[in-house]
Amino acid sequence: MAFQFKSDVMWETLPLLTHGIELTIYLTVAGLLFGFIIGVTSGLARISRNPVLRSVSLVYIEIIRGTPMVVQALFLYFGVPLAAGVRISPITAGVITIAVNSGAYIAEIVRGAIESIDPGQAEAGRSIGLTRMQTMIHIIWPQAFKRMIPPLGNQFIISLKDTSLLTVIGVAELTRQGQEIVAVNFRSFEVYLTIACVYLCMTLSIAKVLRMYERKLSSRSSR
Amino acid sequence: MTIKKDEAPMIEIRNLHKKFGETEVIKGIDLSIRQGEVVVILGPSGSGKSTVLRCINRLEELTSGSITVDGYDLYDAQTDINYVRSEAGMVFQQFNLFPHLSVLQNVTIGLTKVRRKSKAEAEGIALKLLEKVGLPDKANSYPDQLSGGQKQRVAIARSLAMSPKVILFDEPTSALDPELVGEVLDVMKKLATEGMTMVVVTHEMGFAREVADRVIFIDQGVIQEEGDPASFFTNPSNPRLKDFLGKVVSH
Numbered sequence A: 001m002a003f004q005f006k007s008d009v010m011w012e013t014l015p016l017l018t019h020g021i022e023l024t025i026y027l028t029v030a031g032l033l034f035g036f037i038i039g040v041t042s043g044l045a046r047i048s049r050n051p052v053l054r055s056v057s058l059v060y061i062e063i064i065r066g067t068p069m070v071v072q073a074l075f076l077y078f079g080v081p082l083a084a085g086v087r088i089s090p091i092t093a094g095v096i097t098i099a100v101n102s103g104a105y106i107a108e109i110v111r112g113a114i115e116s117i118d119p120g121q122a123e124a125g126r127s128i129g130l131t132r133m134q135t136m137i138h139i140i141w142p143q144a145f146k147r148m149i150p151p152l153g154n155q156f157i158i159s160l161k162d163t164s165l166l167t168v169i170g171v172a173e174l175t176r177q178g179q180e181i182v183a184v185n186f187r188s189f190e191v192y193l194t195i196a197c198v199y200l201c202m203t204l205s206i207a208k209v210l211r212m213y214e215r216k217l218s219s220r221s222s223r
Numbered sequence B: 001m002t003i004k005k006d007e008a009p010m011i012e013i014r015n016l017h018k019k020f021g022e023t024e025v026i027k028g029i030d031l032s033i034r035q036g037e038v039v040v041i042l043g044p045s046g047s048g049k050s051t052v053l054r055c056i057n058r059l060e061e062l063t064s065g066s067i068t069v070d071g072y073d074l075y076d077a078q079t080d081i082n083y084v085r086s087e088a089g090m091v092f093q094q095f096n097l098f099p100h101l102s103v104l105q106n107v108t109i110g111l112t113k114v115r116r117k118s119k120a121e122a123e124g125i126a127l128k129l130l131e132k133v134g135l136p137d138k139a140n141s142y143p144d145q146l147s148g149g150q151k152q153r154v155a156i157a158r159s160l161a162m163s164p165k166v167i168l169f170d171e172p173t174s175a176l177d178p179e180l181v182g183e184v185l186d187v188m189k190k191l192a193t194e195g196m197t198m199v200v201v202t203h204e205m206g207f208a209r210e211v212a213d214r215v216i217f218i219d220q221g222v223i224q225e226e227g228d229p230a231s232f233f234t235n236p237s238n239p240r241l242k243d244f245l246g247k248v249v250s251h
Ligand SMILES: Nc1ncnc2c1ncn2[C@@H]1O[C@H](COP(=O)(O)OP(=O)(O)OP(=O)(O)O)[C@@H](O)[C@H]1O
Pocket: B020, B025, B043, B044, B045, B046, B047, B048, B049, B050, B051, B052
């Protein structure tokens, strides 16, 4: 039996994926929101003067970067609740996984951007009497943030794609929903092609939005 | 015209030592600078001139010795170092203007964040200072739209905004094209005649001769020679100074 591509299957599949798309977006947005908070906090901790903060954040970053996200998801969904004696939903575990995972990479982005700012900037800030904190907020951060945008955009795209790995803990996101549809209609070519297109649309949108934001930022200062 | 000079020391450095790791860069410097005095520091590259200035602002931690600025012991735990820093302005060779802020904001940020002045009041002060350094029309420009000389004059306005007791200049004209040096030196001369206490590291011998009350020659981490510019330049006794002056004048 020769394979026959049926484009109408793609159009039929698309509406069946709305739930999965919504969930993927939810996981990405919620995960990255917390991931950003974790990332900024541990990125700053990584360059703080306090050696305890420095090593705690370093250990966190190394563990996350050195282990696969699938294992992190399994551990957070099955392992931690067992040890802690609580139950969490797959979606909650999914959000936590994305947050904890992206947080480590964002921490390195934050640290890298801050360290890339000429030390003369901090010295100039300190020499007019700004405190360390004020220097960070008013002088270093605004300049560093601009440099963070491209790598952050990259990380957002990676995290979006990584939500597909959450199928292992049974989160009914886009990829999982595709698998379920294929189990019924056996049209794996068309269904996975549709899903790939949907992911591509989402990643391209992120890239586009961030480019627009970057342009807006650079036009606001130093025209 | 002579300005009356108060005799209480504005900066008092006693037996300053500074090591970077194992290498001792400053090997015991004593220096007392009166209010209103203009002190020019000369010395070959790597002799520790910047390090001395940076210790006065505590951008660098000293290894031993003591420094007081306007009577505040910089290394006393009681001293609010941020306050003392705001009283001792610093002008850098590379300007270090804040590129994400307009010229006006570069000058007002210290006023609003450190001196807690209102935005309107800060802008009033800043505009006057920009006028003083000859850049009244650049308030809304950004640093990357300015020439080096203009940048350095903004940097001077930025430190003047804090009404510092002393301004430390670390080779303020060394990064400038030769034709832009004059405009910055003119601003510095104006400050000197107004009675500002200034410590200036520079290779501009003309400025030293004309404006300095005292010239100090640092080499190998110690003060080798010190005196008023007239005697300092006309009959240097120290062979290292002779050598140094010979090199500087010839280039
Ligand atoms: N952060 C640092 N770590 C290690 N060594 C340093 C540091 N800063 C300065 N030094 C060294 O200390 C010595 C004095 O440096 P400093 O910058 O004070 O010299 P300088 O007289 O200002 O020289 P220049 O005319 O080149 O500016 C140099 O040998 C320099 O290499």
